[in-house]
Structure formats: structure tokens, C-alpha cells
Amino acid sequence: MKTLRIAAWSCLALVALASIFAPWLAPHGYAWQDRESFSAPPSREHWLGTDDLGRDRFARVLYGTRVSLLLAPAASLLSTLLAVLIGGVAGYCGGFWERTAMAATDLCLSLPWLFLLITVRAVLPLDVSPFTSVVVTFGVLGLLGWTSAARVLCASAKMLRSSDFLRQARAAGISAPRIFWIHVVPHLRPILAAQFWISIPVFILSEANLGILGLGVPEPMPSWGSLLREMEGLVSFREEPWKFVPLALLVAVVTAFQLILSDKEQVAA
């Protein structure tokens, strides 16, 4: 298991490094068009060929990796913060707040969130820049993905509520917000970290789903979801195997996250 975990970390590090050095590895950029070669197979100039607009697929994969690997953690951070604010506070306060927050969480958990995502995504204005749209897509993911983490955090905060050191802090007259931020949140840190890491692959997969449906990151900016759309219409794997590279990368990264997270899941549970 340790060897597998080392392999997973190496895979993630390699992919992250390749995306960081994208401007050097693919100097043309993701939007540059080679008007001489549309839908070209791999060559020395274009390692993964070009798409139907003549854009270098290798560059798009590298920049798309950058978008997915940068913004999924950002969305995860947002959802973890919301989870601590909703679940952690509810667990710490207890009583009516806990019951209400957990009822809302259970309700949100039972909803098919792809429906919610496309509903919220459809409401957004059409005339926004690609960058804003990317931020909004991952922001929406973060805003809707707090539920399972909130449940776990609520249970953990609830356990802490009756601990001796918190009783002592309350008896000493320390205000409730101060107790929560200074004494409760540091104890929730391992769970917060685990929830943060666990959410990343979930958001990567959600963005891929939205991207394939054309509701994710807009053109010309690439993401794994929008790159996977190229698989639409293929009739066999052998036809154009280089179009499967984004899929292979996505599977490798998400599997690597799963391997790394196998011990964190126990903490989060």
C-alpha cells in the first residue's frame, strides 16, 4: 500500500509540474490556431495532434490540467469553509440550531446535485468572460458541495461540546465565538484537512460531467471536461486513440487521489 501511495504522489507531482511548466512545454498556448492543420494526428510539432480548430491538443491538455488542478482545490476550500460554518457551528451550539442545520443538510444530501448544478449554471448571465465563468463554475461546485462534510463536522463538534476543557472555558466567561474559533476549530483540523482532500476528486469529476455536457468551463479556455467532449462521436478506441489522453489523465489523477485518501477517509468518517 505504501508503494502504491508513493506512486500516486509521484503521479500527482508529475501532472502538477507538467501543468505548471505548460508555457515552456507548449509555447504556442491553448488558443493558438495552426491554420494549416485541422484535426491533425500526432506529429513532431503537435504531440497529441490538433483539434477541429487547429489548436494544439497537448497544450490544451496541459492548460486544462492547470484549470482543473487549481480550481478544484479552491472549490474544495470553499465547501470545507461552508461545512465548518454550518456543521461545526451547529454541532457546537446544539439544540434547535443543530436539528435545523442537520435537517437542511439531509435534505440537500438527498437531492441529485447535478440537477441543482445545471439549474444554477443555467441562471448565470451569458455575457461573462471565460475566466469569470470558470470561477463561477467552480464557485457553484464549492457552494453546493458542503453537505457531507458538514454532517461529519457537526458530529465531531457535538462530541467536543461536552468536553471538560470547553466547560472550563465557558465557566471562565470566554465568549462563544472565541471558544469556537480558538478552541473548537483547531480540534477539528484533522477532519477539515481530510474533508478538503476528499472533496477535490469529487469536484474534478463534477466539472468533467458539466464540461462534457457543455455547461462547464467555456471556450476557448480548456478543462478536462471540455477536452473530454472530443470523445463524442468516436466509434472505436482505435480510431483516434490520442483523443483518450485527457480521459487517461483524469482517471490517473482521480485514482491517485483515491489511493492517497484511503487513510484520510477513515479520519473523515
Place this chain on the structure above:
Amino acid sequence: MRRKALHHVVSLVLVIVAGGFLSATLVRLAPGRDADESMLDPHLSSASRQALMAARHNDQSAVQFYVDSTRKLLRGDLGISQSLGQPVAKLIRERAPATARLVSLGLLIGWTAALAFAFTSNVVRARSYEIATIALSAALLSLPAAVLALLSVMWNLGGSLAIGLAVFPRVHRYARNLLDAAYARPHIITARAKGLSGSRILFFHVIPVAGPQLLAVAGISLSMAVGAAIPVEALCGIAGIGQLAWQAAMSRDLPVIVHITRIVALLTVAANSLADLAASANREPAQ
């Protein structure tokens, strides 16, 4: 038990009320709601344009809009689709059977495969078999439902299999953990040592322990399957609710999408509540 049932009923009412208000608010706040394509018609005079604008501004108040839309909803009127020009209720009625067939078959495939793999890994007890099933489950967990749909189109496998494969890893993971815990119980180890047959142990000792918890997952797996139905129907060309929702999202047809989300939310919350109540009812006699 009664308290729990009441809690679920309150949840359902909340979904109806809050969902209704949210959908009305979304429709009202959506950018471009006050605009009408017909206003671009060069044949219209400025007075006609003013009249159109006035008609659109009639329901300015959000509360008024909510009350109106709820009143219409109670009469079964979900409005008219902006992109398809047909009543939303009719569109949903026409497409619901296809989604119901797809989702139920997908759930059947996913659950059968998950339970079969989870059970056989406890019976076979070979490390290589266990690793193979975990690897299969992990590989499927790394694939978005939309990719499974694309692959099923490529290999002509049908949409139900894609939904089944999307549901399988989540259910398998849970079922495996539950069955592992059930088989590790002292009375089951004793039953095994005494030479009881595998089927007797399963039906008389394992299922009564793990069954209620598995039943609770049934509700969650329904929302997974319904969620997976959007990409599967959209990419496999199945004329169901998921495809309608996708088309509505692409064309920003808000009346359609909010009503679909509301109905789907209501159904999944009801299914979750039923599964939870059934699990509790089964658990209580055991206690």
C-alpha cells in the same frame, strides 16, 4: 417511529415550499427575464414595444410571482416551455416513462453487480479476487457518469448499463464494508465453524444484520442514478427527463429546468424517506 415519519413529512413539505419559492425566485432573477425576442421585431412600433414591456413587468413583486406560480402549480399548470413552446407538464409526462425505465434498469444492474461482488468476495476469500473487485470499483469511481455514457455509446451498450456502472462502485463500497463487518461478527464466525451452509448463513444471519443498513443506501442510490440520467440521456440520445433538463439548461429555459429539479427533488427526498423508514422499521424488531 412516528416521530421519524413526521420528520420526513416535514422534510417533504419543506422541499415543496422552499423548492417552489426558490424556483420562482430563480425564474424572476434570471438575467434577461424581462427581455423578449419579439421586442427585436422591426415591424413593432414603440407603443407595441412599451405594451410588451408593461406586460412583462406586470408581475414585478417576487411574492406575487411566487403566489401566482404556486396557484398555477396546484392546478397542475407548470407553465409553457420557452424553447419548445409546449406545456411543461406535458413535456414531463411524455418523457417520464423513458427515465423511469432507464433509472430502474440501471439501479437493478448496479445493485445486482455490487451485491454479487461484495458477497462473493466474502465467500471466495481470496486476496487476488478482493483486490480485483476493489480495483474495478476504484476504476469506475474515477470515471464521470458522462464518460461512462460516451463509452456506452461507443460500444453500443445502452444507457442503463452506464447508469448501473455509475451506481455500482458507491453501492459496492458500502455493501462490502457492511458485509465484511457482518461476517466478522462472533455469532457468524461460530456458525461458520459449526459448518452451516453459506446460503443459510447469508439468509438467516448476514442479511438480518446488514439488510436494514443496505436499505438505507437504496434512497441515496436513487438520487445517484437520477443524477447520472442527465449525461446518459443527453449523450445517448434518450428522450427522457434528464435530456429535457439538459436541453433546458443549454437554452436557458428556466420554467422547464426549475420544475424538473423540483419534481426530481421531491421524488428523491420521498424515496430517501421511504428507505429510511423501511430501514428503521426493519431495525426496530431486531432491537
